[in-house]
Amino acid sequence: MAFETPKINYSGSIREITLGDGPKSVTVGGETALPFYLFEGDMPRKPKIAMEIQDTPPLDWPADALKPFGDAVNNPVSWAKKCVDTYEAKIICLQLESTDPNGLDRSAEEAAKIVREVANAVDVPLIVWGTANHEKDTEVLRKISEICPDKKLILGPVEEGDYKKIAAQAMAYKHTIIASSPIDINLAKQLNILLGNLGVPANEIIMDPTVSSIGYGIEYAYSVIERIRLAALTQQDERLQYPIICNIGREAWKTKEAKIPETESPELGNTEKRAIMIEAMSAAILLIAGADILVMRHPESMRLVGELMAELG
Amino acid sequence: MSPTGIEIYKFLPRTNCGECGVPTCLAFAMSLAGGRAELSSCPYVSEETKLKLEEASAPPVRTVSIGTGIYSFKIGGETVMHRHEKRFEHQSGIALLLSDNLTETEQNTKLTAFNSFQYKRVGAILKPDMLALRADSGSSEKYLKLVKLAAEKCQASLMLICANTTVLDESLKICAERKPLLYAATAENSNEMAELAKKYNCPLVAKAKNLTDLAELTIKLQSLGIKDIVLDSSPASFKQTLADNIAIRRAAILKKFRPLGFPVINFPCLITSDHMKESLFASILTAKYAGILVLSDFRGETLFPLLVARMNLYTDPQRPLATTEGIYEINNPDANSPVMLTCNFSLTYFIVAGEMETSRVPCYLLIKDTEGLSVMTAWAAGKFGADTIGKFVKNSGIAGKVNHRKLIIPGYASMESGGLEEELSGWEIMVGPREAAHIPAYLKQFKP
Ligand code: B12
Ligand code: SF4
Numbered sequence: 001m002a003f004e005t006p007k008i009n010y011s012g013s014i015r016e017i018t019l020g021d022g023p024k025s026v027t028v029g030g031e032t033a034l035p036f037y038l039f040e041g042d043m044p045r046k047p048k049i050a051m052e053i054q055d056t057p058p059l060d061w062p063a064d065a066l067k068p069f070g071d072a073v074n075n076p077v078s079w080a081k082k083c084v085d086t087y088e089a090k091i092i093c094l095q096l097e098s099t100d101p102n103g104l105d106r107s108a109e110e111a112a113k114i115v116r117e118v119a120n121a122v123d124v125p126l127i128v129w130g131t132a133n134h135e136k137d138t139e140v141l142r143k144i145s146e147i148c149p150d151k152k153l154i155l156g157p158v159e160e161g162d163y164k165k166i167a168a169q170a171m172a173y174k175h176t177i178i179a180s181s182p183i184d185i186n187l188a189k190q191l192n193i194l195l196g197n198l199g200v201p202a203n204e205i206i207m208d209p210t211v212s213s214i215g216y217g218i219e220y221a222y223s224v225i226e227r228i229r230l231a232a233l234t235q236q237d238e239r240l241q242y243p244i245i246c247n248i249g250r251e252a253w254k255t256k257e258a259k260i261p262e263t264e265s266p267e268l269g270n271t272e273k274r275a276i277m278i279e280a281m282s283a284a285i286l287l288i289a290g291a292d293i294l295v296m297r298h299p300e301s302m303r304l305v306g307e308l309m310a311e312l313g
Numbered sequence: 314m315s316p317t318g319i320e321i322y323k324f325l326p327r328t329n330c331g332e333c334g335v336p337t338c339l340a341f342a343m344s345l346a347g348g349r350a351e352l353s354s355c356p357y358v359s360e361e362t363k364l365k366l367e368e369a370s371a372p373p374v375r376t377v378s379i380g381t382g383i384y385s386f387k388i389g390g391e392t393v394m395h396r397h398e399k400r401f402e403h404q405s406g407i408a409l410l411l412s413d414n415l416t417e418t419e420q421n422t423k424l425t426a427f428n429s430f431q432y433k434r435v436g437a438i439l440k441p442d443m444l445a446l447r448a449d450s451g452s453s454e455k456y457l458k459l460v461k462l463a464a465e466k467c468q469a470s471l472m473l474i475c476a477n478t479t480v481l482d483e484s485l486k487i488c489a490e491r492k493p494l495l496y497a498a499t500a501e502n503s504n505e506m507a508e509l510a511k512k513y514n515c516p517l518v519a520k521a522k523n524l525t526d527l528a529e530l531t532i533k534l535q536s537l538g539i540k541d542i543v544l545d546s547s548p549a550s551f552k553q554t555l556a557d558n559i560a561i562r563r564a565a566i567l568k569k570f571r572p573l574g575f576p577v578i579n580f581p582c583l584i585t586s587d588h589m590k591e592s593l594f595a596s597i598l599t600a601k602y603a604g605i606l607v608l609s610d611f612r613g614e615t616l617f618p619l620l621v622a623r624m625n626l627y628t629d630p631q632r633p634l635a636t637t638e639g640i641y642e643i644n645n646p647d648a649n650s651p652v653m654l655t656c657n658f659s660l661t662y663f664i665v666a667g668e669m670e671t672s673r674v675p676c677y678l679l680i681k682d683t684e685g686l687s688v689m690t691a692w693a694a695g696k697f698g699a700d701t702i703g704k705f706v707k708n709s710g711i712a713g714k715v716n717h718r719k720l721i722i723p724g725y726a727s728m729e730s731g732g733l734e735e736e737l738s739g740w741e742i743m744v745g746p747r748e749a750a751h752i753p754a755y756l757k758q759f760k761p
Pocket of ligand 2: 325326327328329330331332333334335336337338341354355356357358
């Protein structure tokens, strides 16, 4: 008798959500099985990679992460264009580093102006990521919602501490929301319920379960994503059936091991390749847990993860 | 998966004679299931029943031990599909493929390199486990030379990939006491391979072209007396490897299908020639049920991340690793040395202490008990606030060890600095850098 793979019972599916609008919009989600379990379910589209840029020249990115972009890092518009034109980015994620109250503390108006310029310059979906400071993000993300009424942005992180004002404004202007919670399935669900109660349409929510890189707690992120996915697919938990975004690039590149020079620790091998591998491997592990969107930094790690997905599907 | 009391009860004589010390067979079964009794207390269970019970209480994926000495490792013994359900038991062994077609110089270089791949991280040594020695040349002389060289130069566990059973027998004469893994029994050679595995008491890979044939093969091998089996379903792509691994694990765990209740070996090295992709795929397979991963080459830049990823996925989710609260002396501090503070999450402790060591600046590290939570997590959970830190610093005795009154706190705890100055009167609170990597630079310019 031929052996047959024991099946598990899937009763739910992940919502399909469209990021951005117009001809370059990108749809994510739609899975009816665990990631890449193609022998027993559908993954109508591969997870997507969003390319990370910053609104101010990065001070803490290692040279290896800056190299692919040259002078473009000095101007968010040129940087975004370079990602789209040279590296064929299908989504851009603009990190609003400059608004950090512990850093440059730029005003909401200034931040919004930059977002507007980037939004004008590229036609791919634009994710805008704040600094997770509740007061500041409220100010900044509200202003951005308002200034880009014609462009369907994806705004985050929206947390339990600041969701009301940010989500209300985003909803008014039809932007998509990234619901962010600290690696806890119940908190993630709770926030999605709150957003639903506020009236945010179910097709405008992406979940951010919070991630960290390999060596710095990725196992927590791995398991919480896996649990969220299982609850969504096998227990039909509607409040968890949203696509998942992982802002992993910055976590990988801030690790010490992404920077140690080979001359200092030859046993760690080539520094640039190692950093690329830390980013790509962190992304790969989150992919197999259930990520639908990966925010990544280096074109080479993006390429590797892209090829990996092609081989898996 | 241990059997329940009811399942054990079925195997007992059910006469309720009471000689085991409890009044009924059912009560005895319950005690057995709970680990509070030994089967030998009942004089009436037959040998056959004993065997059956042992089998029933074995984990659904058999535990297989490979190698001897410091590089020996165990695979299998798994009881769950997802790590959050309990934990993954035995991390995937990582093997380097070595062909006897390589020149002796190349072999030597690779073996020397193998030994040097050892990394200290969070109190553990991370290292690869195994050398997979493959007979490609067709010359028995070359293969035996390779086996000899590898056994002499490395303490690594060994796998012998050799289809010629005569040559394999010769190789085993060289290294049998190292308990190598034999590769591989197929439908065609299972009798000879089983004989060798028994003769030298070595674990054996069973290889077939699909899972149906593989299950048949392991049944045959078991009937020949082989217990320690590792499965190779010979998948031809990444996609198939993933699918096969999942199918095998599910068969064992969800269906208790014994013929596939063994750990699995995967060969990313056969599927891609791109070294970076090979490692990426291996990382996914550490999460998705590989018992052993054979790689084409080891390089620091890909091996190190893989070893770390493996360690992460195999940590016990039910037990955050914590360090003991107290004062830690680093680089022989004296009364003028700086004092730093952190939480007792082991990962944080090792990272911070490591950076302090690197700085070569003598200093004290105060570890506050935060129940194994990281700086920000502990802060958010209310376990790393000014009040509790203040109390801890006062009681720690650090004031008696240093002449100054300066305390460096983590950059991510900056919001507590005001509160701490109030709690610890006389102390000046200095906010250190956010990332531990900046500690050496910070300490170098620091004046107590
Ligand atoms: C893994 C994780 C968890 C794990 C716990 C892991 C653990 N053992 O601590 C779990 C899932 C259990 C968890 C739970 C929670 N978490 Co949590 N968690 C994380 C995550 C993803 C990584 C944390 C980590 O392990 N970092 C690695 C360690 C090494 O970092 P570290 O201790 O900070 O050390 C670094 C620096 O601080 C520095 N450093 C350390 N000591 C010192 C000392 C000196 C002197 C200096 C100079 C530097 C220095 O060096 C280290 C390396 O650079 C972060 C988000 C992220 N990506 O960082 C959220 C995060 C920390 N969690 C958060 C929260 C809110 C929580 C919860 C309160 C959620 C909840 N309500 O349940 C709970 C609290 C736990 C509880 N109630 O028991 C928030 C904190 C937000 C805030 N600042 O207020 C974060 C930032 C996520 C977020 N963005 O919302 N969490
Ligand atoms: S000794 Fe054996 S037969 Fe007698 S009660 Fe105990 S379990 Fe039953």
